[in-house]
Amino acid sequence: MNVPPLAFLTPEELTAVRLSLTVATSAALLALPAGIGLGYLLARGRFAGKWLVEAVVSIPLVLPPVVTGYLLLVLLGTRGPIGSLLLNWFGIRLVFNMPAAVVAAMVVSFPLMVRAIRLAFQSVDPRLEMAARSLGAGRFRAFATVSLPLAHRGIVAGWTLCFARSLGEFGATMLLASNIAGQTRTIPLAIFSMTQRPGGIEASWRLVVLAILLACAAMIVSELLERSQSRHEST
């Protein structure tokens, strides 16, 4: 008998799972270049106002996600300072749709990614880049061929943290993207919606277990990636 994958889920639950995976993967991928850039800058850079950059990047870690969502809504709403520009110049709406869920997940999980990547770059001897430059490599080549590969474990860890945090994102998503079935209702929002219905606590156990499994799977995949990389290096 041909059983489709995840056949034990209802169509509503399956949509939430697909949406969660899409949102979390997109958020982690879109945040990665900025995460690497900022992680490197904070690890190596010496500039005035570095503390301010650090504080701004870390704020979503300490703010209630609902407050982050509220601020994002104010900024990105169609009448907000950034949202109105995006709408008028590019016709882009970043509220109450799937891209808004990606933005909310990105902002909330970004500090975790930056912290992991920053630590990774701090553990790479900066003089290795000096050695590369004395061999004729420019700044970018020295970074791309020496620091970046040596920091790859922290980068993978940062990506995984960002992905896992995005999977669980609720508060900011609720405010910026709302809870629209099939569009922005990710696993946490689907669990919330179910629990609001009579008998919903019992009905939502499958999604709860799935959320736990997905988080664990993300951690295991990252661990395996790290190990395979270190095996490759030691041979």
Next chain:
Amino acid sequence: MSQLEFDCRHRFPGGFQLDAAFQTRRTVTALFGPSGSGKTTVLSIIAGFLKPDGGRVTFDGRSLCCGRNREFVPPECRRVGMVFQDHLLFPHLSVLGNLRYARRRPAPGREPIGLEAVVDTLEIGHLVKQYPRQLSGGERQRVALGRALLSQPDLLLMDEPLASLDAALKSRILTYLERVVGQWTVPVLFVSHSQAEVRRLAQWVVMIERGRVIRSGEPDEVLGTPEALAMKNSTAPLNLVRLDRIERTGDHCHGTVGTQRVYVPFGEDKGEVPDPLFVQFSPRDVVLSRRDVQGLSARNHLTGRIRQIVRLPQSAFAAIDIGQIIWAEVTADAVTEMQLELGTEVVCFLKAHNLQAVE
């Protein structure tokens, strides 16, 4: 002949200040001085890793940096190779990956330094597939030297190339360095705090103390100044003598300096004795006499004439020509009582076990 001109000032937040000026036209120049004197800072400025507060660096008439912001050639455009004290090999690349990292073409008119030639000269062919963490200290040093050479440098900087190695490895690396200098004639500026290393390798010495150049010149001239003779600990005076026509007998060997034979202990387990053999010893291990004395346990009685006497507050140093110049440290009273003067003939007694063979 290439000429390096250095005249820079730089103050660090901790208070250390470098204010050094020197120039050299020789193939191998040593920056000599105690730890913390500013030697590595000089190399960092020449390599382009540190922007000095003021001054200029020129090499072969090409300005590498001038003033704080007026002109600054980035490290990758300087053609200045660097061998770091702790090697700084890229840990994620194999030895071959490290050697191939530099992709520069040689400067116009300069013979390219090829991968095969470097691998052969430094004897690292069997290591190319290994990773830096699998190498010994001496192997890493050779790979780091090879990597720097393959960047086709116009000038090679070496920061204490022998500091992290034990005595036996030091001498092997010295041999490789001599081969490299002989084969490619790349000008070398190396940092050292060992007078023996300076005597062995350098054609020109720049002596630095507390961020200032206090002397520069030929090794024998600079290391014979009161400042160099008064140095203590790792920078203390050290004689280096080259022995030729080596003959091995059991657990020792004989070599000649000028016309005199020198007895050197050399364990049978140490393998073949190199010819020529370099031996080093402290000036404190030299006992002087106006005439030869028989019946002493000291194996070496070497006759020579005094060429120079340097009086220091605590002691005096006499330079004696035994075929090569060696220094003897004696008390000021001994100089007076023995009536030591320029041209006086003396016998130097040297205990064989105080001679350290640099194999």
